[in-house]
Amino acid sequence: MRDPEAELRALEGDGLRRLLRRIESPQGTRVDLADQDSCLNFSSNDYLGLATNEGLKAAYQSHIGRLGGGSGASRLVCGTMAAHLDLEEKIANLKQTEAALTFSSGFAAATGTLPALCRKGDVLILDKLCHASLIDGARLSGATMRIFPHNDLDRLESHLEWAVGEVGRDGRIVVVTESVFSMDGDLAPLAEIATLKERHGALLLVDEAHAFGVLGPQGRGLAAALGIESLVDLHMGTFSKAVGLSGGYLCSRRATVDLLINRARSFIYSTAPAPALAATISDALDLVCDSRGETLRAELLERRTTFSPDTTSAIIPVIIGENEAALAASAKLLKKGFLVPAIRYPTVPRGSARLRVTLSAAHRTDDILSLKSALAECRETH
Numbered sequence: 001m002r003d004p005e006a007e008l009r010a011l012e013g014d015g016l017r018r019l020l021r022r023i024e025s026p027q028g029t030r031v032d033l034a035d036q037d038s039c040l041n042f043s044s045n046d047y048l049g050l051a052t053n054e055g056l057k058a059a060y061q062s063h064i065g066r067l068g069g070g071s072g073a074s075r076l077v078c079g080t081m082a083a084h085l086d087l088e089e090k091i092a093n094l095k096q097t098e099a100a101l102t103f104s105s106g107f108a109a110a111t112g113t114l115p116a117l118c119r120k121g122d123v124l125i126l127d128k129l130c131h132a133s134l135i136d137g138a139r140l141s142g143a144t145m146r147i148f149p150h151n152d153l154d155r156l157e158s159h160l161e162w163a164v165g166e167v168g169r170d171g172r173i174v175v176v177t178e179s180v181f182s183m184d185g186d187l188a189p190l191a192e193i194a195t196l197k198e199r200h201g202a203l204l205l206v207d208e209a210h211a212f213g214v215l216g217p218q219g220r221g222l223a224a225a226l227g228i229e230s231l232v233d234l235h236m237g238t239f240s241k242a243v244g245l246s247g248g249y250l251c252s253r254r255a256t257v258d259l260l261i262n263r264a265r266s267f268i269y270s271t272a273p274a275p276a277l278a279a280t281i282s283d284a285l286d287l288v289c290d291s292r293g294e295t296l297r298a299e300l301l302e303r304r305t306t307f308s309p310d311t312t313s314a315i316i317p318v319i320i321g322e323n324e325a326a327l328a329a330s331a332k333l334l335k336k337g338f339l340v341p342a343i344r345y346p347t348v349p350r351g352s353a354r355l356r357v358t359l360s361a362a363h364r365t366d367d368i369l370s371l372k373s374a375l376a377e378c379r380e381t382h
């Protein structure tokens, strides 16, 4: 029988072993590691710095005082509290959909939604760079999967044409993409994708994990920025990135959400998120969508411009290639006091290991400038 030690050695040999790093401080643009204090953190998805926002911390504490700790049971048993329904109404209003469902994480939203809506005989068409949660959700569904090369509209169209012939009258075809891609920071051509899916009678799921809170009017995401929200059938996202907390959402038509309540296993068979968390997410959404959010988004844009005039998002990949080289570059940066993770297969394709820099509105201009010079030095000595 295979023993785990041998498997770990194999990972180690390929430069693919992962280790946990203990952070001693709260999340923030500076973090204390076990053996190195006050590292500049360029690895978090807390794009607006809300994870440690003073107002939200106070709100969270008061909600715990009012509502207690846990939620007691799954949503369908006795775990649905007013705070969950209020949050769902709020996110549905923001996304301008009839209804919304929240999950304990974005991962749970993806792995719950796709198998609830698709089954054997249906077709799921995914961008090659879709997040692991979308791939796992697609696999779990039992539907036929087709992958198109990243952002390749011609191949998406040929998959759609094929799918139309493949599924029966009752069959579903769902196109799945992200709006801001998590490891590349580039954008999907959402308007063109929406046109194609309309032409072929397919549904469109857009995962706005890295765009919600960051792009578009009120931070409502890329679909809102492009004015095509109404063409997106399934709006997915997470409260764990720009919103600074945790939890996932899926916004859609009332009947679709009701179907998820009946079929999404990650929703049905999991204890409801803590009510105080749901209430704090509602407070965070108010902040993200009003003038405070606008100010933070303007600051984030300034940080991006300081880093480089041609960033497309707050995610900036520095492609290195080989695993060991990416790890070495990350270790070198850490020695200089910069926490920038090396991202390797299977998170990104083989041969494209990279440093993934993420910027936050909470960074100071000086932080960005010192990272830039550290990266430049790193390249010279590479």
Ligand SMILES: *Cc1c(COP(=O)(O)O)cnc(C)c1O
Pocket (backbone or CB within 6 Å): 105, 106, 107, 108, 110, 131, 133, 178, 182, 207, 209, 210, 238, 239, 240, 246, 247, 248
């Ligand atoms: C982070 C992420 C998720 C998962 O969200 P969590 O709330 O962290 O579970 C899903 N999709 C994408 C694109 C992500 O980046």
